[in-house]
Amino acid sequence: MLSERxxxxxxxxxxxxxxxxxxxxxxxxxxxxxxxxxxxxxxNDMAALEDEGFIAQPHTSAGRIPTDKGYxxxxxxxxxxKPMTAPERRAIQNFLDGAVDLDDVVARxxxxxxxxxxxxxxxxxxSLTRSTVRHxxxxxxxxxxxxxxxxTDTGRVEQRMVDCPAPFGETSLADLRARLNSRVAGRRFTxxxxxxxxxxxxxxxxxxxxxxxxxxxxxxxxxxxxxERLMIGGTANLTRFGHDFPLxxxxxxxxxxxxxxxLKLLGExxxxxxxxxxxxxxxxxxxxxxxxxxxxYGSGGEAVAKLGVVGPTRMDYPGTMGAVRAVARYVGQILxxx
Numbered sequence: 001m002l003s004e005r006x007x008x009x010x011x012x013x014x015x016x017x018x019x020x021x022x023x024x025x026x027x028x029x030x031x032x033x034x035x036x037x038x039x040x041x042x043x044n045d046m047a048a049l050e051d052e053g054f055i056a057q058p059h060t061s062a063g064r065i066p067t068d069k070g071y072x073x074x075x076x077x078x079x080x081x082k083p084m085t086a087p088e089r090r091a092i093q094n095f096l097d098g099a100v101d102l103d104d105v106v107a108r109x110x111x112x113x114x115x116x117x118x119x120x121x122x123x124x125x126x127s128l129t130r131s132t133v134r135h136x137x138x139x140x141x142x143x144x145x146x147x148x149x150x151x152t153d154t155g156r157v158e159q160r161m162v163d164c165p166a167p168f169g170e171t172s173l174a175d176l177r178a179r180l181n182s183r184v185a186g187r188r189f190t191x192x193x194x195x196x197x198x199x200x201x202x203x204x205x206x207x208x209x210x211x212x213x214x215x216x217x218x219x220x221x222x223x224x225x226x227x228e229r230l231m232i233g234g235t236a237n238l239t240r241f242g243h244d245f246p247l248x249x250x251x252x253x254x255x256x257x258x259x260x261x262x263l264k265l266l267g268e269x270x271x272x273x274x275x276x277x278x279x280x281x282x283x284x285x286x287x288x289x290x291x292x293x294x295x296x297y298g299s300g301g302e303a304v305a306k307l308g309v310v311g312p313t314r315m316d317y318p319g320t321m322g323a324v325r326a327v328a329r330y331v332g333q334i335l336x337x338x
Contacts, residue, residue: 002052002073008035009045010054011078014066018314021243023063068279068313071291075276075317082318084326092116096330102126102155106231109307109331114234116323119311122262122294125229126154126304126335133184133192136218138177143167148217152189154304154335162217165209172207176214189222230262237311244289244312251286256310261287266294266306274321279313289313293320297328299336307331 002010012033016024026042029035035042046064049055054070057063066074084092095112099105106123113121137149146162179202183195196215200208235256238249255261261284267275277292291313296303307328309320 002049002054005035005037006045006049007073007078008033009042010049010066010070011074013046013049013055013064014070014074014078017065018316021314023058023065025063028063066313068281071278071313071317072281075278079318079321081274081325082322084322088116089326092326092330096327096334099334102157105155105331105334109327110231110233113307113309113323113327114237116327117309117311117320118234118237118240119309119315119320120232120234120237120256121307121309122266123231123307124263124266124305125231126152126156126298130189130298130302130304131156132186132188135185136177136180138173138180138214140168140170140173146173146214148214148221150218150221153299158221160217160221162214164213166206168207168210172203172210176203176211180214180218192222193219230259232256232262234309241312241314244314252290252310255284255286258284265292265310266308274325275308276317276321291315291317293317293324295324295328297331297335299332304335 009029012029012035013024016022016028016032026039026046029042029046030037030039037045046055049070050057050064053067054073055064056067058065092112096105096108099108102125106125109123110121113119113123131152131154134151134153137151139147139149141147141161144164144167146164146168148160148162150158150160152158179199180196183199184192187195196218199215200211203211235253238252265277265282265284265287274293274295279291280288282288282290282292287310289312290310292308292310293315294306294308296306298304308324311320
C-alpha cells in the first residue's frame with residue numbers, strides 16, 4: 001500500500017503531465033504543489049513510485065511520466081469525477097433538446113461529446129433487445145398491402161412493408177391493431193414472440209394468413225442484427241495528440257474503423273456503470289496507447305446502450321468522466337420524455 005504522501009505525489013505527477021505534456025521533475029512538483037516536504041523527500045517518493053511501476057523515466061531527463069498502472073491508481077483512488085458547471089449543463093441540455101428524432105439525438109450526442117472532451121466520441125444506438133414496445137401502428141396502403149410501424153420506448157421507429165396473402169379490410173385491420181397493442185405495448189421485445197403466438201386463432205379463418213404474415217414481419221423486425229449500430233465522431237481530434245502515440249496513429253484509426261472492436265470496448269449495454277479502460281487493459285493491440293471511458297444510458301434507470309470516448313492515456317480523466325456521465329444522463333432524460 002502506498003502512503004498518503006506518495007499518493008499525493010502520484011496525483012501531482014499525473015495532473016502536471018496531463019496539463020503540460022512534459023515529464024515531471026521533483027523541483028517542479030515542489031514548486032507547483034503544496035506537498036509540505038522537501039525536494040529530496042519528493043525525489044525519494046518518486047524513486048519508490050518508479051520502483052513499483054507507477055511512473056517511468058521516458059529518457060535521460062530528470063522527469064517522470066505516469067505508466068498505465070499509475071493512471072489506473074489515479075482513476076481508482078485519486079480522481080473525483082469533475083462536475084459540469086451550470087452553464088455547461090444548460091448548454092448540453094439546450095443542444096440535445098433540439099433533436100427531432102433518434103438519429104438526430106445520436107448525431108448530436110456524438111458531436112457534443114467530441115467537442116466537450118476533445119477526444120473521439122462513440123455512441124451506440126439503443127439496443128432493440130433491451131427496449132420495450134411503445135406502440136405498433138398498422139396502415140392500409142392497398143387492399144393487400146400494409147405498412148407496419150414499430151415505435152420503441154427509446155424513440156426508435158422501424159417501418160416495414162407487409163404484402164398480405166389476401167385483401168384485408170379496415171375492420172379487420174382495426175381489430176388486429178387493437179389486439180396487438182393490448183398484448184405488446186409496454187412489454188419487453190424479448191417477451192413479444194410468446195405474447196403473440198396464438199393471436200391468429202382470434203381471427204376468422206380467411207384472415208389468419210394475413211395476421212400470421214404481419215406477426216412474422218413484426219418478429220423479424222425485433223431480431224434484426226442492424227440494432228448493433230454505432231456512430232463515431234471527432235476522429236480528427238486524435239491528430240492533436242500525435243506525440244502521445246509511440247509509433248504511429250494508424251493502429252488507433254484502424255481499430256476505430258472496426259465496429260466489432262468498438263462494441264467490445266464499450267462493453268455490455270446492460271452494465272450502466274462508468275468504465276475506464278487504460279492502455280494495455282484494452283484487449284485490442286491497436287488501442288494499447290489509448291484509454292476508453294464509457295457509461296450506459298437509458299430511461300427508467302436501465303441502460304439500453306453505451307456511449308463514451310477514446311483518447312490517449314494522457315487524458316484529463318476527471319473532466320472526461322464528468323462530461324461522459326453528464327451527457328449520458330441528459331440523453332437518458334430525452335429518451336424517457338420522447
